[in-house]
Amino acid sequence: MQQIINFLLKNKNGLLYVFLLIIALGFTVQSNSYHQSKLFNSTNWFSGNIYQTSANISNYFTLEDENKTLLEENKRLRHLLFNKSLIPKDSIVIDTTLPYKVISANILKNSYLLSKNYPTINAGEKQGVAQDMGVITSNGILGIIEHTSSNFAIIQSILNTKSTINAKLKNSNYFGSLIWNTKDFNTVQLTDIPRLVKLKIGDTVVTGAMSSIFPENIPIGTIKDYKLNPSDNSYHINISLFQDMSNVKNVYIIKNKNKQEINELEKSIE
Amino acid sequence: MINSKLIIYIIRFFFLALAQVLVFNNINFLGFINPMVYILFFYWYPVKENKAILLIISFLLGITIDLFSDTMAIHTVACITIAYMRSGIMRFCFGINYDFQNFKLSTTTILQQITFLALLILFHHLIFFFLEIFSFSNLLLILKKVFIIGFASLLLCLLIKSLFSTQKK
Numbered sequence: 001m002q003q004i005i006n007f008l009l010k011n012k013n014g015l016l017y018v019f020l021l022i023i024a025l026g027f028t029v030q031s032n033s034y035h036q037s038k039l040f041n042s043t044n045w046f047s048g049n050i051y052q053t054s055a056n057i058s059n060y061f062t063l064e065d066e067n068k069t070l071l072e073e074n075k076r077l078r079h080l081l082f083n084k085s086l087i088p089k090d091s092i093v094i095d096t097t098l099p100y101k102v103i104s105a106n107i108l109k110n111s112y113l114l115s116k117n118y119p120t121i122n123a124g125e126k127q128g129v130a131q132d133m134g135v136i137t138s139n140g141i142l143g144i145i146e147h148t149s150s151n152f153a154i155i156q157s158i159l160n161t162k163s164t165i166n167a168k169l170k171n172s173n174y175f176g177s178l179i180w181n182t183k184d185f186n187t188v189q190l191t192d193i194p195r196l197v198k199l200k201i202g203d204t205v206v207t208g209a210m211s212s213i214f215p216e217n218i219p220i221g222t223i224k225d226y227k228l229n230p231s232d233n234s235y236h237i238n239i240s241l242f243q244d245m246s247n248v249k250n251v252y253i254i255k256n257k258n259k260q261e262i263n264e265l266e267k268s269i270e
Numbered sequence: 271m272i273n274s275k276l277i278i279y280i281i282r283f284f285f286l287a288l289a290q291v292l293v294f295n296n297i298n299f300l301g302f303i304n305p306m307v308y309i310l311f312f313y314w315y316p317v318k319e320n321k322a323i324l325l326i327i328s329f330l331l332g333i334t335i336d337l338f339s340d341t342m343a344i345h346t347v348a349c350i351t352i353a354y355m356r357s358g359i360m361r362f363c364f365g366i367n368y369d370f371q372n373f374k375l376s377t378t379t380i381l382q383q384i385t386f387l388a389l390l391i392l393f394h395h396l397i398f399f400f401l402e403i404f405s406f407s408n409l410l411l412i413l414k415k416v417f418i419i420g421f422a423s424l425l426l427c428l429l430i431k432s433l434f435s436t437q438k439k
Contacts, residue, residue, distance in 0.1 A: 012322060013321045013322055013325065013354070014354075016322050016325050016326075017325055017350060017351075017353075017354040020325060020326075020329045020346075020350045021347060021350060021351070023329075023343075024329070024332070024333075024343040024346040024347045024350065025343070025347060026343075027336075027342060027343035027346070028342040028343045028344060028347065028401070046337070047291075047337045047338045050288075050291075050292075050338075051338070054292050109338075109340075111339075111340065113298065113301075113302050113304065114341065114402060115402065115403060118340045120340070154340070185301070246298065246301075
């Protein structure tokens with residue numbers, strides 16, 4: 001017994017190190033399945049509020065650029081609005097309850113350099129944000145809500161090795177999945193486009209209709225280059241994003257009111 | 271005397287953690303260089319101090335940084351590892367002098383101090399980027415990040431060190 005105690009006393013630093021190491025590695029492994037980590041992310045009250053304060057200050061320095069972006073977007077929307085009255089309307093209004101609702105938010109902490117990026121925004125459950133809602137910017141898509149607290153939320157960015165998003169070619173409607181190979185934060189990859197499709201550099205890629213998260217036809221980017229993967233007869237396409245991922249300030253969260261119904265319907269088949 | 275020192279350490283802890291998450295995590299020089307300056311905490315920490323306390327403090331420091339940067343607990347692992355290796359590194363850098371009772375960092379040569387800091391940064395970055403990327407197939411990417419970001423960290427740490435140097439000549 002004496003020897004055991006002596007041994008413990010002699011190696012107490014080593015044992016403490018191993019103990020702390022196990023805790024830290026435990027956190028790491030557990031956080032890999034992101035849903036489980038309630039405490040260990042920047043949506044918590046403490047870091048969320050510090051980021052909010054910091055964002056409040058730093059936002060003043062980018063106001064001019066932000067105004068320009070908003071002005072551009074307003075211009076485009078007004079253009080649509082003014083021309084709308086010229087487009088002949090259907091005589092019957094089919095749907096009065098529109099399925100998509102939009103919530104606006106600001107990025108508190110952007111992230112694009114890691115291999116798994118999770119930006120933080122300042123809208124949470126109180127604003128009606130919930131898991132698995134799509135997040136877009138005025139230029140393109142950003143990701144999917146991964147985790148929410150009462151005032152903040154974390155986005156699983158498209159710059160994340162775990163992210164796969166349904167996307168399609170705008171002109172031919174062939175769809176594939178959008179992934180990221182971690183190399184460049186303004187380039188993502190589109191896979192599973194079959195060989196018979198004719199591709200051209202510069203073609204636009206938009207979100208597909210396969211998922212209930214994003215509405216169809218939100219612009220993502222243009223084809224930068226492509227090569228044929230000989231093993232499975234599909235293209236491997238590099239896409240340069242419309243949205244500069246290193247400079248995102250304002251985002252819109254898309255809430256699909258029909259999502260629950262769609263999910264239940266899909267579940268009933270399985 | 272002890273209290274005023276303790277307050278300095280606490281202020282230093284929060285200053286370095288906040289500087290890291292609010293300023294240095296957003297530098298993105300050349301697109302990927304984010305120097306890690308909070309390693310200076312291990313450089314400034316007193317030499318002859320209880321190792322167990324250093325381990326616990328480094329665990330807290332690492333977790334604080336992780337909470338802000340959403341990096342799981344990678345900073346924590348790197349932090350406690352260099353805290354554990356610190357005395358070994360010091361013995362390597364300062365040789366026999368380290369065992370004397372009145373050993374102080376300020377009495378060593380500049381070169382020794384830089385070596386000490388560089389070794390702390392090297393081990394920290396090796397562990398951090400290895401765990402972050404976590405694949406052998408990207409070994410070149412890991413090494414590239416370790417050396418380029420490590421060099422940037424060393425440069426900024428030296429600048430901050432000389433800015434807040436307490437010794438007056």
